[in-house]
Amino acid sequence: MKPVLTFFFDALKPESLEYMPFLNSFAYKRRMRSELGHSVTCHPSMYSGVHPNKHLQWFIWKYDPVGTPFKWARVFKYLGLFDNVGSRYFLHKYTRTFREENTAWFGVPWMVNLPLKYWPYFNVVEDRSWDEPGYLKHYPTAFDILRSHNVDFEVVGMKKGAGNEFTQIGQHKFTRIRPWTYFFLGSIDPFSHKYTQTGPETIERMHKLDQLVETKYKEYSQHVSDFDVFVFSDHGHIKVDKRVDIHRHFKQHGSNLYRFIHLIEANYARFWFRTDKERAIVEHILSTLESGFILTPEHLHRYNIEMPDNRYGDMILLLERGGVFTKTIWGFNRRQMSMHGYLPDYLDSDGLFLSQRTLIKGIHVELVDILPTLLNSLGLPTPNYVDGRVLWKPSTE
Ligand SMILES: [Zn+2]
Numbered sequence: 001m002k003p004v005l006t007f008f009f010d011a012l013k014p015e016s017l018e019y020m021p022f023l024n025s026f027a028y029k030r031r032m033r034s035e036l037g038h039s040v041t042c043h044p045s046m047y048s049g050v051h052p053n054k055h056l057q058w059f060i061w062k063y064d065p066v067g068t069p070f071k072w073a074r075v076f077k078y079l080g081l082f083d084n085v086g087s088r089y090f091l092h093k094y095t096r097t098f099r100e101e102n103t104a105w106f107g108v109p110w111m112v113n114l115p116l117k118y119w120p121y122f123n124v125v126e127d128r129s130w131d132e133p134g135y136l137k138h139y140p141t142a143f144d145i146l147r148s149h150n151v152d153f154e155v156v157g158m159k160k161g162a163g164n165e166f167t168q169i170g171q172h173k174f175t176r177i178r179p180w181t182y183f184f185l186g187s188i189d190p191f192s193h194k195y196t197q198t199g200p201e202t203i204e205r206m207h208k209l210d211q212l213v214e215t216k217y218k219e220y221s222q223h224v225s226d227f228d229v230f231v232f233s234d235h236g237h238i239k240v241d242k243r244v245d246i247h248r249h250f251k252q253h254g255s256n257l258y259r260f261i262h263l264i265e266a267n268y269a270r271f272w273f274r275t276d277k278e279r280a281i282v283e284h285i286l287s288t289l290e291s292g293f294i295l296t297p298e299h300l301h302r303y304n305i306e307m308p309d310n311r312y313g314d315m316i317l318l319l320e321r322g323g324v325f326t327k328t329i330w331g332f333n334r335r336q337m338s339m340h341g342y343l344p345d346y347l348d349s350d351g352l353f354l355s356q357r358t359l360i361k362g363i364h365v366e367l368v369d370i371l372p373t374l375l376n377s378l379g380l381p382t383p384n385y386v387d388g389r390v391l392w393k394p395s396t397e
Contacts, residue, residue: 001179001377001378001379002226002227002228002377002378002379003177003178003179003180003181003224003227003228004179004180004181004227004228004229004230004374004377004378005181005183005217005220005227005228005229006180006181006182006183006229006230006231006232006374007183007185007213007216007229007230007231007232008182008183008184008185008231008232008233008234009185009188009209009231009232009233009351010039010184010185010186010187010188010189010233010234011188011189011192011197011233011234011235011236011237011340011351012188012206012233012236012351012352013197013233013236013237013348013350013351013352014029014031014350014352015236016197016198016203016206017029017352019203019206019207019210020206020207020209020210021210022210022211022213022214022217023210023213023231023354026231026354026355026356027355027356027358028354028355028356028357028358028359029352029353029354030352030353030354030359030362030363030364030365030391031347031350031351031352031353031363031364031365032232032233032234032235032350032351032352032353032364032365032366032367033344033350033364033365033366033367034234034235034236034340034344034349034350034351034367035051035052035303035304035305035344035367036052036299036303036305036318036341036343036344037052037058037059037305037341038059038060038265038266038340038341039105039189039234040057040058040059040060040105040106040125040126041057041058041059041305042234042235042367043130043234044057044130044135044136044141045366045367045368046232046234046367046368046370046371047130047135047136047141047142047143047370047371048136048139048140048141048142048368048371048386049139049368049369049370049371049372049382049383049386049387049388050139050368050385050386050387050388051304051305051368051387052303052304052305053300053304053305053306053307054138054139054385054387055136055138055139056137056138056307056308056311057125057126057136058125058305058307058312059125059263059265059268059270059312060106060109060124060125060126060265061111061122061123061124061125061263061329062122062123062124062125062311062312063121063122063261063272063310063311063312063313064121064122064123064311065120065121067123068119068120068121068122068123069108069123069124070119070120070122071120073091073116073117073119073120074117074120076115076116076117076119083115083116083117085112085113087116088110088111088112088114088116089110089112091116092110102124102126102127102128103127103128103129103132104124104126104127104128104129105126105129105130105160106124106126107124108124109124109329109330111263111329112327112328112329112330112331112332113264113327113328113329113331113332114262114263114264114329115258118261118262121261121272122263129158130143130158131143131155131158133147139385140383141371142370142371142374142375143155145371145375145380145383146179146180146378146380149380151179151180151378151380152178152179152180153178153179153180153181153182154178154180154181154182155182155184156168156169156172156181156182156183156184157169157183157184157185157186158184158186164187165185165186165187165209165212166208166212169183169185169212169216170212170215172216174219174220174223177220177223177224179378180374180378181220183213183216185209185212185213187205187209188202188205188206188209188233189237191205192237192338193237193335193336193337193338193339194335194336194337195337195338196237196239196337196338197236197237197239197338199337213231217229228355228356228357228377228392229355229356229357230353230354230355230356230357230373231352231353231354231355232351232352232353232354232370233351233352234351234367235340235341235349235350235351236340236347236348236349236350236351237338237339237340237348238321238322238338238339238340238342238346238348238349239322239337239338240322240323240324240336240337240338240339241322241323242291242319242320242322242323242324243323243324243325243326243333244289244291244292244319244323244324244325244326245325245326245327246264246269246289246325246326246327247327249285249288249289250285253284253285253288255281255285259278260272260273260278260281260282261273261274263313263329264325264327264328264329265325265328265329265330266324266325266328266330266333266336266339266341267318267319267323267324267325267339267341267342268316268317268318268319268341269286269292269316269317269325270312270313270315270316270317271313271314271315271316272310272313272314273314273315279314279315282315283315286315286317289317291319291320291323292317292318292319292320292323293317293318293320294315294316294317295316295317295318303343303344304387318342318343319342320342321342321343321346321348322339322342324336324339350364351367353365353369353391355391357392358392358393359391359392359393360389360390360391360392360393361393365391366387366388367388368386368387368388369388369389369390369391370388371386371388372386372388372389372390372391373388373389373390373391373392376390376392377392
């Protein structure tokens with residue numbers, strides 16, 4: 001067993017290493033193939049070693065009329081008049097229903113551009129933070145596995161509201177070295193959304209974070225002589241070059257998006273159908289939207305996102321690279337300059353994996369490789385259901 005030091009970056013692509021001299025000095029570099037989805041898809045794959053078709057977490061919201069926290073909103077089926085962005089915000093903020101404990105990264109967000117009558121169809125997928133016990137219902141995470149083996153670890157930087165990396169990680173003291181130290185660096189993603197991944201503000205931030213990682217790495221090295229270190233990220237970023245008003249598109253086809261049970265996120269439009277007629281109408285309208293495509297069973301298979309039921313949609317449209325919807329459940333997307341969650345095949349969708357220890361051959365690694373690689377360093381076996389591989393080159397090779 002060796003102690004392991006890891007640094008996670010939310011959204012960092014290999015091309016950005018030119019702005020990060022310390023990270024760029026790592027001996028072994030690989031491209032990280034992302035999952036088809038956003039953070040809520042990537043993190044469970046990283047921590048459990050299995051793809052979304054096993055851990056079943058693909059989006060923040062799922063169709064769940066039974067478990068929904070929004071049962072109270074059923075009354076709005078008949079009170080359309082009171083339903084606007086202002087009243088939605090007010091109700092979300094002041095209704096007690098929402099005060100139940102949810103410690104997940106996104107908590108229970110409100111849905112800006114979704115009529116209240118549809119809220120009771122949906123529930124959040126995550127009810128707790130990634131590192132809390134039992135985060136996934138069917139698979140243990142790295143944190144669960146280490147806890148069950150009494151292997152100590154510490155997570156630094158993941159606390160919401162506790163300050164940025166320079167506060168949380170910068171002020172961290174290595175008083176006692178645990179078998180696993182996990183530094184979580186979350187700000188490149190919001191910077192990239194706001195300024196793009198190559199904007200001067202983002203590059204300046206990358207430069208500072210590179211120095212922060214170097215400082216922490218050197219401090220750690222003074223306490224431990226033999227350890228494994230790796231740096232990884234979950235996805236890249238793609239510049240927004242098209243804003244799609246799906247409401248207008250439905251109107252142009254003589255329909256209204258609000259007639260259908262749907263969720264519009266950054267670059268995904270998801271639909272649930274009550275009748276075959278609804279399906280036929282939506283399928284026809286979506287097929288005329290040039291900047292997107294409906295995910296087929298082949299897509300679901302290729303990207304390991306087949307689901308046991310329709311919780312994430314009866315029909316899911318993904319925009320082509322660079323496209324975002326203007327009116328989403330998150331807001332109006334006026335300021336998003338860059339986005340992710342497009343097909344993982346685009347090189348710009350790639351994250352990265354860096355290490356000082358020799359890696360197995362290949363250009364790409366996958367998010368599901370993180371768990372077995374970590375466990376291997378810590379002297380723990382890889383559970384046999386795991387989809388990922390140990391990335392260290394065997395010493396006998
Ligand atoms: Zn993001």
